[in-house]
Amino acid sequence: xxxxxxxxRDGDVDIPEIRFPGGLPGFAGRERFVLQQWGDExxxxxxxxxxxDEELSFVVVPPSLFFPDYEPDVCDEVVESVxxxxxxxxxxxxIVTVRQPVQDSTANLxxxxxxxxxxLRGVQAVLEPDRWPTAQPLVA
Amino acid sequence: MIGEDVVITVLEVRGDQVRLGIKAPRSVAVHREExxxxxxxxxxxxxxxxxxxxxxxxxxxxxxxxx
Numbered sequence: 001x002x003x004x005x006x007x008x009r010d011g012d013v014d015i016p017e018i019r020f021p022g023g024l025p026g027f028a029g030r031e032r033f034v035l036q037q038w039g040d041e042x043x044x045x046x047x048x049x050x051x052x053d054e055e056l057s058f059v060v061v062p063p064s065l066f067f068p069d070y071e072p073d074v075c076d077e078v079v080e081s082v083x084x085x086x087x088x089x090x091x092x093x094x095i096v097t098v099r100q101p102v103q104d105s106t107a108n109l110x111x112x113x114x115x116x117x118x119x120l121r122g123v124q125a126v127l128e129p130d131r132w133p134t135a136q137p138l139v140a
Numbered sequence: 141m142i143g144e145d146v147v148i149t150v151l152e153v154r155g156d157q158v159r160l161g162i163k164a165p166r167s168v169a170v171h172r173e174e175x176x177x178x179x180x181x182x183x184x185x186x187x188x189x190x191x192x193x194x195x196x197x198x199x200x201x202x203x204x205x206x207x
Contacts, residue, residue, distance in 0.1 A: 025180045108179075
């Protein structure tokens, strides 16, 4: 799907929106996003596309695929802010900075997106900066 | 989250109540702000990748993917 294709609600189908109260750091006010699979069936990547600003999107990926040892220790305040009570309530995605060449692309492990799978409220958590980088290479 | 520079002292104990003093040096607040600024910067750098950049993304496969 081309990134320039406008978001469409096909007929009566509601595309579930993920809502980040306050928006993401650096992008205040743009709270509503939809998640679109990117690429073929084998692709682990999705596009988090802003509903409020059609120019705005992020490539995201479940971190466990590229970083199997990544277990973000998100503080209670953050998980409670989106109503997450236990791990099964949460989906974690990390934002990818796509670079050129693409093999240099990195993931932001310092600020994972934590989403409540039941009501689709999300927040960008901030982990320990001494431990987690904002630009961790996806491939060695 | 409590960092290494944060000092917690017991100011007073009265019965089963304890009054705590929490001292966080200004450097901690500044550090937090620096972290936030870096997060913002990285979000901005990651935002809205060009279509041409995205096309190449298909070449990236997780380490555990089947060959």
